[in-house]
Amino acid sequence: MTSYLSPPTAADIDAAAERLRGTAVRTPLLTSPVLDAVTGARVFLKPETLQRTGSFKFRGAYNRLVQIPQELRAAGVVACSSGNHAQGVAAAAKLLGMPAVIVMPTDAPAMKRQRTLDLGAEVVEYDRAKDDRDAIASRIAAERGAIFVPPYDDPHIIAGQGTVGLEIAEDLAALGLLPDVVSANVSGGGLLSGIALAVKARAPHARIVAAEPAGFDDHARSFRSGTRERNDLVVGSFCDALLAPTPGLITFEVTRRLAGEGVVATDDEVAKAVGFAFRELKLVVEPGGAVALAALLNGRLDAEGKVVAIVLSGGNVDPATFEACLSA
Missing domain, CATH: 3.40.50.1100 (Rossmann fold)
Structure with missing residues (x-):
């Protein structure tokens, strides 16, 4: 359904931010002494769980x-x-x-x-x-x-999602900081590619890292091979928001240049991260929104001593699933 269109630019993300001003929520950057102590990093969380409809989408x-x-x-x-x-x-x-x-x-x-x-x-x-x-x-x-309206492979969609990265960069700059690592959960790549465009325009040294469920790491494998890889399965993880079969055409053109690395977390690790977010951060995060946090908590990101931004991309979780995560 996607005919090829050119990727957006950082200027397109700036324009999207103006369209969204007063309509979308400008979500805050949150910190946690507990999370900093556990990881040895200075961690900033971007809770898109607080966004309109409960996700960055x-x-x-x-x-x-x-x-x-x-x-x-x-x-x-x-x-x-x-x-x-x-x-x-x-x-x-x-x-x-x-x-x-x-x-x-x-x-x-x-x-x-x-x-x-x-x-x-x-x-x-x-x-x-x-x-x-x-x-x-x-x-x-x-x-x-x-x-x-595609879920990710559209320049206007990417530009809108990129405002997440724009806000991260602006809010860190207001604190006199630049991000060393920004990690976001990834399905088709709309969020990751938009963040990469926005952050790299303001912090060229920053590493942009894709976070995926174990067994659905099509971006990580695609970065290694240089071509768009497909997942063998389309079901099998409770991270339902992150089960696109392959990176998008437009999104991968951006992420292979500006991101290029990925980490994974198992469903069990994600469940524990959902529980951690609830108990320690007082946030409700859905499994697909907690993969980057899970990767951080399990040492998959090179974070120690660095300024790290983690996107909590959604909080729309069924009560039964959430209860199971809290029991993990």
Whole structure:
């Protein structure tokens, strides 16, 4: 569904920040003496759990939808998502008075599905292991004359997500600091590529690190091989937000140049990180939002003595899953 488009620039991210001003939440940078002591680093957390709809995805969705010409809005938009992009698109569409259809896997967390419906979107379900979600979305878009809104492989989406990195760089600069390491959870790469563009424009020395669930490390393998690798499975981790099969075309063009390294965490490590965030940081983080934190806590990031920014990318977790994480 993605025809090739050029990646955005740091200037595009600045423009996205202006569009989002007053609509998206400018989430704070948080610190924790406990986390600093455990890691030996100066750690700053970017809690996109506090963002509108509970994840960073609102940023890219709104930046894309607000640029749709008024005369095309009545036909609405179509998106594919297991939940966070779904809610971001649904919320942006509601704000802009547009109908939205979301193609969502049947195994998506119930809370994410319900909140997408509550935001006024129509949900069309598919089997993640058997069906082609892009084909379903393409058919719906053609039938309705709607605009397809990709979850990550779109320059406007990337630019919107890149405002996360812009805010990290600006807020650290206000403290007289530059980041040494910035790590974000990655699925298709929209967040990581946007962060890389924004941070590298202000801190060229910073390392941008992809964090992925073990067994779904397509970015790390792609960085090593120099070409886009695919995961063998599309199910098998409870980090449901991070199960894209391969890096995006546009996103990988950016991340292979500006990131180029990845770390992984197992589901058990992620569950413990979710528990750590709740007990020590007083934050509710979903599994897919806690992989970078898990990698940090398990020594996978070269963090000691460094200024490290960790993105907690989402907090939309079902109560049963959250309870299981707290018991890990």
